[in-house]
Amino acid sequence: MTTRVDALCAEYLSGLRAYLEEEGEAGLALAYELGRRAMMDRLGLLDMAAMHRAALDTVVLPANPAHRARYMDGASAFFNELLAPFELSIEGYRAALAASEERFQLAVSGATAGLWDWNPQTDEIYFSPHFKRIMGYENSELPNVRQAHFGAIHADDAERVAQSLKSHLETRAPYDVEYRVRMKSGEFCWVHSRGQALWNEAGLAYRMVGWILDITDRKRDEEALRTSREEMRRLSAHIQQVREEEKARIARELHDDLGQQLTALKMATSLLEPSGGKPVTVTHEALKGIYTMIDDLVQSVRHIAADLHPVVLDDLGLIPAIDGLVDEFSARYRIRVIRHLDPDSIEFNRKCRIDMFRMVQEALTNVARHSGATEVVVDIKRADPHCIVRIVDNGHGAVTDGARKRHSFGLLGMRERAALLGGEIRIRTAPGAGFALTAILPLASLEAKDAD
Ligand SMILES: Nc1ncnc2c1ncn2[C@@H]1O[C@H](COP(=O)(O)OP(=O)(O)OP(=O)(O)O)[C@@H](O)[C@H]1O
Ligand SMILES: [Mg+2]
Structure with missing residues (x-):
């Protein structure tokens, strides 16, 4: 490197000397060429300044004072020409920088x-x-x-x-x-x-x-998916548990209720058996007792069966079944029910009947358990293309979030049933403002032909 700098210095010195004597364009062209070579050799502006300073010391200062001012001007012009390639490259660099900055800003704004x-x-x-x-x-x-x-x-x-x-x-x-x-x-x-x-x-x-x-939307979807998975998991665990409890309840009722009644009936009929060769006189009283026992048995069987699946749903249809449910509800809880059940024109298929019945049943059970209401409106109507089911009470309502309690499955199950029918459940409530539950169910799904 030093030899290259030394060589350049020597050329610069002789070039300047020649230029000061002749002041021709060719001299300036040489200065430019030296500047270009210096740049190629990766020399910097400080190297150029040092080189020029040395040239001044050697050529200009010792010169005849009469020529010194002219030499000074000539040396400056020569030096400027030496620096010209540096300036040009800085300009080019600036332009490239500006272009890249512009591209960056375009990328940023788009x-x-x-x-x-x-x-x-x-x-x-x-x-x-x-x-x-x-x-x-x-x-x-x-x-x-x-x-x-x-x-x-x-x-x-x-x-x-x-x-x-x-x-x-x-x-x-x-x-x-x-x-x-x-x-x-x-x-x-x-x-x-x-x-x-x-x-x-x-x-x-x-x-x-x-x-x-x-990514807020993505996170919200993920969260909703996670919650719904968690709810589904809880719901299916709950369904398993309910199924087991239901089996236990039926077993208990069969054993305690039917079992005892059948035992009593067996004892009553055994009294009619002739013993010791003597004929038995069957009294009217004894027979009446047996008939009563059989009637009670039939009643018990009906109750157990109706709990498992309300037969009236299949025999008479959804609306009469809900009518009966409402009668039973208002008689048992002494809550006034205003009902508008008039969707005669809807042909509820078998699949949707039990779902809709259970939804209304759960909503009424909630009214009895949580609302403290004195009055409830049960409304089922056709509003093409939907069937709207509303159960609205005048009780003390709830905080909406309360509907997502850890051990509450009624509303969750209702939502699942509605979703299976292609519909949804909406709830409007506030503390002190009653509880309004609306199921919006597409007629297309309620009236679809049963598979059989
Ligand atoms: N009609 C209503 N009035 C006031 N609060 C209600 C009413 N219906 C529901 N809620 C509130 O919503 C909650 C959730 O109801 P949901 O039916 O899901 O569960 P639950 O009745 O508590 O328990 P279950 O799983 O036995 O049904 C209730 O605990 C209650 O706080
Ligand atoms: Mg409930």
Whole structure:
């Protein structure tokens, strides 16, 4: 390198000397060429300045004072020409930088991701306008200060994000995290953030560029899916348990109720058996007692069967069955029921009948158990293309969220039944404002032909 600098210095010196004598264009062209070669040799402006200074000392200062001023001007022109390639390259560099900056800004403004660009050494940071928009701010509202974003990260996520950033900078592990960040409105949104640092030769991170994406909707869907899976799991566990309890109840009723009645009947009939060759006189009283026992037995069997599946549903149809249910309900709980059951025109198929019956049954049971109501409206009507079922009470209502209690399955089961019919359940309630439950069920599914 030194020999190359020395050679260049020598050429510069002789070139300057020749130029000062002739002051021709060719001399300036040589200065330009020397400048270009110096650049190719990766020499810098300081090298050029040192070279010129040496030339002044050697050529200009010792010159005749009468020529010195002219030599000074000539030397300056020569030096300017030497620097011209440097200037041109700086200009070109600036233009390239401006173009790349423009491309960056275009990318930033068109991006769906919010971009950030951080200098870990000086802590200077840039947030793109969209970055700020994701957080609910206008470009001018959020300062380009690291804390403006990192300080707004949810307390439960902050440590995880800081750890991830630290290990990226220290061990170059990928920086790829999801976290919640507080928006201008005070609500939290979910973001997915990725970034990549640049390290210098000493292993020091001098820049980190990354993006964030708003993933709130995705997170909400995931959460809803998780909750619904969890509810389904609980519901199916509950159904298993109910099935076992139901079997136990039927076994108990068969044993305690029917079993005892049959034993009594057997004893009563055994008295009619001739004993010791003597004929038995069957009294009217004895026969009446036996008939009563048989009637009770029939009644018990009916009760057990009706509990398992209301036969009236198949014999008379949904509306008469609900009518009967409502009669029984208001007689038992002394709650006035106003009913509008007039969907004569709907041909409820067999599949939907039991689902709709159970929905109304559960809603009425809830009124009796939770509402403290004195009056309830049961309304079933056709509103093409739906059938609307409403059960509205004037009781003390509930906080809506209460409907998702851990050990409550009635509303959950109702929602499942409605969903299986292609419909949905809506609830309107508030403490002190009664409880209004509406099932919106598509007629297409209620009236679809039974498979048989
Ligand atoms: N008509 C109503 N009035 C006031 N609160 C009600 C009414 N219906 C339901 N709720 C509230 O909604 C909750 C959930 O009802 P849901 O039928 O799912 O469960 P549950 O009746 O508590 O238990 P089960 O699983 O035996 O049905 C109830 O615990 C009650 O707080
Ligand atoms: Mg219930």
